[in-house]
Amino acid sequence: xxxxxxxxxxxxxxxxxxxxxxxxxxxxxxxxxxxxxxxxxxxxxxxxxxxxxxxxxxxxxxxxxxxxxxxxxxxxxxxxxxxxxxxxxxxxxxxxxxxxxxxxxxxxxxxxxxxxxxxxxxxxxxxxxxxxxxxxxxxxxxxxxxxxxxxxxxxxxxxxxxxxxxxxxxxxxxxxxxxxxxxxxxxxxxxxxxxxxxxxxxxxxxxxxxxxxxxxxxxxxxxxxxxxxxxxxxxxxxxxxxxxxxxxxxxxxxxxxxxxxxxxxxxxxxxxxxxxxxxxxxxxxxxxxxxxxxxxxxxxxxxxxxxxxxxxxxxxxxxxxxxxxxxxxxxxxxxxxxxxxxxxxxxxxxxxxxxxxxxxxxxxxxxxxxxxxxxxxxxxxxxxxxxxxxxxxxxxxxxxxxxxxxxxxxxxxxxxxxxxxxxxxxxxxxxxxxxxxxxxxxxxxxxxxxxxxxxxxxxxxxxxxxxxxxxxxxxxxxxxxxxxxxxxxxxxxxxxxxxxxxxxxxxxxxxxxxxxxxxxxxxxxxxxxxxxxxxxxxxxxxxxxxxxxxxxxxxxxxxxxxxxxxxxxxxxxxxxxxxxxxxxxxxxxxxxxxxxxxxxxxxxxxxxxxxxxxxxxxxxxxxxxxxxxxxxxxxxxxxxxxxxxxxxxxxxxxxxxxxxxxxxxxxxxxxxxxxxxxxxxxxxxxxxxxxxxxxxxxxxxxxxxxxxxxxxxxxxxxxxxxxxxxxxxxxxxxxxxxxxxxxxxxxxxxxxxxxxxxxxxxxxxxxxxxxxxxxxxxxxxxxxxx
Amino acid sequence: xxxxxxxxxxxxxxxxxxxxxxxxxxxxxxxxxxxxxxxxxxxxxxxxxxxxxxxxxxxxxxxxxxxxxxxxxxxxxxxxxxxxxxxxxxxxxxxxxxxxxxxxxxxxxxxxxxxxxxxxx
Numbered sequence: 001x002x003x004x005x006x007x008x009x010x011x012x013x014x015x016x017x018x019x020x021x022x023x024x025x026x027x028x029x030x031x032x033x034x035x036x037x038x039x040x041x042x043x044x045x046x047x048x049x050x051x052x053x054x055x056x057x058x059x060x061x062x063x064x065x066x067x068x069x070x071x072x073x074x075x076x077x078x079x080x081x082x083x084x085x086x087x088x089x090x091x092x093x094x095x096x097x098x099x100x101x102x103x104x105x106x107x108x109x110x111x112x113x114x115x116x117x118x119x120x121x122x123x124x125x126x127x128x129x130x131x132x133x134x135x136x137x138x139x140x141x142x143x144x145x146x147x148x149x150x151x152x153x154x155x156x157x158x159x160x161x162x163x164x165x166x167x168x169x170x171x172x173x174x175x176x177x178x179x180x181x182x183x184x185x186x187x188x189x190x191x192x193x194x195x196x197x198x199x200x201x202x203x204x205x206x207x208x209x210x211x212x213x214x215x216x217x218x219x220x221x222x223x224x225x226x227x228x229x230x231x232x233x234x235x236x237x238x239x240x241x242x243x244x245x246x247x248x249x250x251x252x253x254x255x256x257x258x259x260x261x262x263x264x265x266x267x268x269x270x271x272x273x274x275x276x277x278x279x280x281x282x283x284x285x286x287x288x289x290x291x292x293x294x295x296x297x298x299x300x301x302x303x304x305x306x307x308x309x310x311x312x313x314x315x316x317x318x319x320x321x322x323x324x325x326x327x328x329x330x331x332x333x334x335x336x337x338x339x340x341x342x343x344x345x346x347x348x349x350x351x352x353x354x355x356x357x358x359x360x361x362x363x364x365x366x367x368x369x370x371x372x373x374x375x376x377x378x379x380x381x382x383x384x385x386x387x388x389x390x391x392x393x394x395x396x397x398x399x400x401x402x403x404x405x406x407x408x409x410x411x412x413x414x415x416x417x418x419x420x421x422x423x424x425x426x427x428x429x430x431x432x433x434x435x436x437x438x439x440x441x442x443x444x445x446x447x448x449x450x451x452x453x454x455x456x457x458x459x460x461x462x463x464x465x466x467x468x469x470x471x472x473x474x475x476x477x478x479x480x481x482x483x484x485x486x487x488x489x490x491x492x493x494x495x496x497x498x499x500x501x502x503x504x505x506x507x508x509x510x511x512x513x514x515x516x517x518x519x520x521x522x523x524x525x526x527x528x529x530x531x532x533x534x535x536x537x538x539x540x541x542x543x544x545x546x547x548x549x550x551x552x553x554x555x556x557x558x559x560x561x562x563x564x565x566x567x568x569x570x571x572x573x574x575x576x577x578x579x580x581x582x583x584x585x586x587x588x589x590x591x592x593x594x595x596x597x598x599x600x601x602x603x604x605x606x607x608x609x610x611x612x613x614x615x616x617x618x619x620x621x622x623x624x625x626x627x628x629x630x631x632x633x634x635x636x637x638x639x640x641x642x643x644x645x646x647x648x649x650x651x652x653x654x655x656x657x658x659x660x661x662x663x664x665x666x667x668x669x670x671x672x673x674x675x676x677x678x679x680x681x682x683x684x685x686x687x688x689x690x691x692x693x694x695x696x697x698x699x700x701x702x703x704x705x706x707x708x709x710x711x712x713x714x715x716x717x718x719x720x721x722x723x724x725x726x727x728x729x730x731x732x733x734x735x736x737x738x739x740x741x742x743x744x745x746x747x748x749x750x751x752x753x754x755x756x757x758x759x760x761x762x763x764x765x766x767x768x769x770x771x772x773x774x775x776x777x778x779x780x781x782x783x784x785x786x
Numbered sequence: 787x788x789x790x791x792x793x794x795x796x797x798x799x800x801x802x803x804x805x806x807x808x809x810x811x812x813x814x815x816x817x818x819x820x821x822x823x824x825x826x827x828x829x830x831x832x833x834x835x836x837x838x839x840x841x842x843x844x845x846x847x848x849x850x851x852x853x854x855x856x857x858x859x860x861x862x863x864x865x866x867x868x869x870x871x872x873x874x875x876x877x878x879x880x881x882x883x884x885x886x887x888x889x890x891x892x893x894x895x896x897x898x899x900x901x902x903x904x905x906x907x
Contacts, residue, residue: 046887325872458798713825744831
């Protein structure tokens with residue numbers, strides 16, 4: 001171990017004894033990290049740090065290997081608390097985490113000058129001095145709100161940080177400001193900083209009443225804002241009141257943003273998941289909101305996004321990014337709602353289609369270059385394989401969008417669909433299953449109605465949207481009453497699973513379709529190479545592959561043969577091994593008859609007919625200890641250990657339970673099982689291991705030969721690649737596609753076909769199945785049943 | 787036949803990972819990588835393009851497929867988790883190691899994944 005690490009360990013030990021401060025240990029740790037040649041401040045290291053502290057905090061025994069990686073003096077802050085990793089007497093791993101005791105301040109530090117300022121935010125509507133307020137009554141609740149009155153007799157509701165936390169009070173203040181900005185009514189309010197403690201005063205509104213069902217529709221008008229602000233309990237606990245003018249006022253907003261009403265923290269994330277949960281738990285309130293109402297509310301909120309973001313930036317509020325993302329998520333929700341509405345109305349919005357001249361034009365070199373350079377990824381492999389969960393295959397999507405291939409399909413009714421089936425060469429079925437947080441119906445609707453076209457992330461025959469073509473070898477029935485018998489429909493059913501959905505569609509007869517094998521040939525012919533050299537190299541590779549196969553067979557034969565011989569010689573019976581365990585474990589030993597007496601198998605039925613047989617099949621013997629005793633002694637061929645089983649025990653004291661709730665088991669049979677496993681199968685296994693060790697040299701030599709052959713194969717494969725590859729596969733899109741296809745991958749064929757303006761490509765007998773796969777590139781050419 | 791036993795699905799996921807020395811930029815997987823040697827890649831591609839069911843692949847390719855598929859699913863899960871925080875893979879890569887590890891641990895916790903599952907064996 002390097003000297004510097006030893007020194008750090010000594011400092012950590014001193015720290016454990018109280019001789020060295022935490023601050024000094026941290027400095028020593030930092031020095032070690034800088035000076036040590038072995039230390040790597042990598043992602044891996046910090047994963048070990050995070051895992052180690054996580055386990056400590058959750059009472060999980062620390063993993064020694066992980067802890068070894070963490071350097072003493074390492075610190076980490078979790079939930080505002082700093083922890084230090086240091087020597088800990090009695091710890092299994094020598095070091096452990098504990099709360100930092102040094103002088104370094106962690107978390108957000110309060111500026112002392114601000115703490116002293118009491119009147120930062122005050123306006124003239126509110127008292128300038130909190131000390132002048134008189135408490136009228138306590139309003140209760142976990143936040144300890146009080147009704148207070150100033151010298152002029154004005155009444156306010158006061159919430160203090162000491163009752164919950166100053167951060168909680170400040171958050172409610174922020175929430176009220178946001179409600180105000182977003183056009184919903186809250187009481188007038190003001191925030192004070194009183195010796196570092198946050199205090200909020202809200203104007204007391206007299207003559208309010210608790211809302212009834214008559215007020216729900218008015219309350220629901222702010223639903224989207226409530227969801228955006230994650231004000232989970234706004235509709236409960238009198239948090240909304242009706243003022244004397246009949247207007248809804250959101251009076252208590254302590255449960256919004258990143259706080260729960262009681263003052264504990266909650267996740268205030270980038271997604272407005274609250275939308276669904278608040279709908280779900282407030283059905284009466286939102287009962288009369290239509291999908292269009294939700295969309296309108298979202299539009300209203302989105303119109304105010306600029307105001308909100310501007311306010312957050314100007315106020316230096318630490319939630320800018322979260323709000324930005326929540327607004328984005330509201331747009332997503334709106335899209336989903338619109339898709340739902342479109343479906344509900346059975347009204348398909350007009351499609352925005354490009355002309356054929358645009359769709360099928362030849363893309364210029366400059367355009368191809370721009371597409372290639374615009375695709376993220378450090379090399380051709382990453383560029384061509386890049387996928388995401390919005391568009392799927394990224395490069396393919398870019399090309400298809402350029403061509404207008406991403407436009408929605410032609411969604412038609414049943415009669416029109418069957419008419420189209422008669423016209424088209426390609427009837428298709430696409431199996432959709434639940435997953436990725438959505439159900440199959442969602443994906444079906446996404447394909448039919450969403451302007452965003454998702455191309456999928458998997459496609460070993462070519463990137464694109466897959467469907468089964470109704471051209472199966474065994475059955476290609478395609479009438480309205482018979483199509484479900486077809487190979488293609490059943491294959492789609494496999495993909496859909498039991499709860500999935502099947503899209504039924506056809507390809508427009510005018511579509512340009514190519515075969516995947518033809519495109520592969522075309523791509524591979526794009527680069528010319530020295531055929532003679534390639535053929536010669538292939539012969540070398542084939543020879544090495546044959547040699548490798550032979551060596552692997554030899555290795556398998558050696559071990560298999562040895563094992564087989566030993567098992568035969570030592571009376572290993574495979575059937576007994578399996579059946580004895582199944583028979584014993586699957587029998588209901590606790591069964592009772594109608595009279596409540598034990599009703600498990602008799603000694604004759606189980607022991608004499610089965611157990612005796614098992615022992616004998618494995619070369620053992622069964623002998624009665626003395627005539628008429630019904631005590632039987634079992635022996636095995638490879639052990640001196642005997643086993644005894646008596647009828648008396650079987651009938652009187654065999655059935656036991658671990659506890660009152662567990663299944664009954666047969667005690668002597670359990671012991672019998674153990675005996676067989678240990679004294680028979682275990683003995684034979686040991687013998688096999690020993691013999692394999694004895695032939696170890698042969699095995700080692702063969703393994704070594706295999707390693708050499710594999711290494712040679714890798715070299716020859718690399719040489720072959722050099723012979724065939726383009727000058728620079730990263731240089732342009734076509735070279736990249738060629739390179740990927742050359743190494744055997746076909747995903748890029750979809751991208752190539754889209755470049756060439758094909759609407760779809762076909763892989764005959766995809767994955768060896770009875771029907772072809774259709775890989776759709778131009779969604780607008782699909783006619784799909786509503 | 788269940789979808790998750792079809793080679794076109796699981797092999798389709800796995801094929802992107804079987805040849806990589808470092809299978810993920812965002813998850814520090816442990817194990818022997820690449821899952822397949824360079825000379826096996828073309829053979830593997832051919833095998834998965836022509837086989838319908840997972841159990842019909844050779845033992846070696848089945849294992850590689852299962853491992854690659856596991857990597858793909860974990861990678862997808864973590865990416866989706868990051869996306870839920872509006873963090874792209876590129877943005878994640880630019881984060882400090884300590885923040886990256888926190889995100890990783892939070893995701894493991896959130897999706898109920900044991901740390902040991904990051905070791906592919």
